[in-house]
Amino acid sequence: MQRIIKSTNLITDIEKTVSGIKHDKLFVLTDEHTANLCFPILEPFAAIKNASRIVIPANDTNKTLENLAHIWKHLTQNGATRHSLLINLGGGMITDIGGFAAATFKRGITYVNIPTTLLGAVDAAVGGKTGINFEGFKNEIGAFYPAECVLISSRFFHTLGREDILSGFSEMLKHALISAEAEWERLLAFDAGNIDYEWLTDAVFRSVSIKEGIVEKDPFESHIRKALNLGHTVGHAFESFALETARPVLHGYAVAWGLIAELYLSHRMCGFPKEELQKTVRFIHRNYGAFALDCDDYEHLYDIMKHDKKNASASSVNFTLLSGIGKIQINQVAGKDLIFQSLDFYRDSVGL
Numbered sequence: 001m002q003r004i005i006k007s008t009n010l011i012t013d014i015e016k017t018v019s020g021i022k023h024d025k026l027f028v029l030t031d032e033h034t035a036n037l038c039f040p041i042l043e044p045f046a047a048i049k050n051a052s053r054i055v056i057p058a059n060d061t062n063k064t065l066e067n068l069a070h071i072w073k074h075l076t077q078n079g080a081t082r083h084s085l086l087i088n089l090g091g092g093m094i095t096d097i098g099g100f101a102a103a104t105f106k107r108g109i110t111y112v113n114i115p116t117t118l119l120g121a122v123d124a125a126v127g128g129k130t131g132i133n134f135e136g137f138k139n140e141i142g143a144f145y146p147a148e149c150v151l152i153s154s155r156f157f158h159t160l161g162r163e164d165i166l167s168g169f170s171e172m173l174k175h176a177l178i179s180a181e182a183e184w185e186r187l188l189a190f191d192a193g194n195i196d197y198e199w200l201t202d203a204v205f206r207s208v209s210i211k212e213g214i215v216e217k218d219p220f221e222s223h224i225r226k227a228l229n230l231g232h233t234v235g236h237a238f239e240s241f242a243l244e245t246a247r248p249v250l251h252g253y254a255v256a257w258g259l260i261a262e263l264y265l266s267h268r269m270c271g272f273p274k275e276e277l278q279k280t281v282r283f284i285h286r287n288y289g290a291f292a293l294d295c296d297d298y299e300h301l302y303d304i305m306k307h308d309k310k311n312a313s314a315s316s317v318n319f320t321l322l323s324g325i326g327k328i329q330i331n332q333v334a335g336k337d338l339i340f341q342s343l344d345f346y347r348d349s350v351g352l
C-alpha cells in the first residue's frame, strides 16, 4: 500500500521521504508551469536542487507517447538505473505520465508523487493508476503501479487559479457522493470566489481518506474501485471529444458535467433521489458553466463511451451509478436511448 503523507512542513517531509528511500540517483519530473511556480518552493532542499530535471510541456493534451519517450530518453541518457528514484512534481498529467514512465523504465523504478494541483492531491496522485492518452482515448495505455509515497501539501494550492481549484473540487464532490450525505452537504457550501484555504485543506484530507479506503479494498479495480469512476464514463467522452475538436477542457470540468448525466442515469435506473440530483446539478451549473454540444454529437459520444475501461463487452456501456448518496451500484449497463436522454438532461441543465 502506498504511503500518504499529509504534509505540514513540506521541506522537512521531502527531506525525510527522499533520504528514507535508498537510491543511486534522483530525477525530478515537472511540466513547464510547475518548473517555474513550484520547483522553487522545493529548492531549499539541496538534493532536489541538484537532481537531474526532466521538463515536459504542461496540460493533459501532452500526456502522450512522445512525452513518455522523452522521459525514458532522459532517464537512459542520464544514467538512471533500477535503483534510481523519480519524483513527479506536478498535477495529474505529471503524476500519470511520470508514474507510467517509472512503471516501465527497466521494468519498474521507485517513484514519489508530490501533487501541486488540487486534482492531483485529491485524486490522480493517489491510488497507483498511471498512464497516457492514446488514439484520442483517455488513459488508454497504462498500468497500476503505486508511488512509494504521495506527499500532499496545501502549500501549492495558493499557486492555483479558480479553474484549477474547481477542477479538483469536482473529484472531491464525487468522493462525497460515493461516501456520505454529510460530506456532500458540506461541499455544496463551497464558494470558489472566496476560498477558505484552511477549510479546503481539511476537506482535501477527508477526500483523500475516502479514496484511500476504496483503493485499499480493491487496488486493481475489479469491483468497488469502480465507484471512483462515477462521472467518468460520460466525463471522459466529453474530454476526448473536446480534445478532438481542439477545445480542450480541464479533466475536473468534464467530470463535473459527466456527473450531471450520470446522476440522471442514477435517478432513472437506481432511484437516486430527485432533490439531491437537482441540488448537485445547480451547484455544477453555477460553478462549471457548460461544455457545448448538440444532439448531432450524441452518436459520436456514445462511440467514445464504448471504449470505457469498465465495459464488459465492446457493444455495451457500463456505468457506476448511485441509488442514493453513498449507495454505490457498480456494473450498471445503460441502453443507448437512456444515455441519449441523459445527454438531453445535461444540455437542459446547463442551459444549452
Ligand SMILES: O=C(O)C(=O)C[C@@H](O)[C@H](O)[C@H](O)COP(=O)(O)O
Binding pocket: 123, 124, 126, 127, 129, 138, 139, 171, 221, 225, 228, 229, 232, 309
Ligand atoms: O482512481 C481511480 O480508480 C479513478 O477512477 C479515479 C478517477 O477520478 C481518475 O480520473 C482516473 O484516472 C480515471 O481512470 P480510468 O481508469 O477511467 O482511465
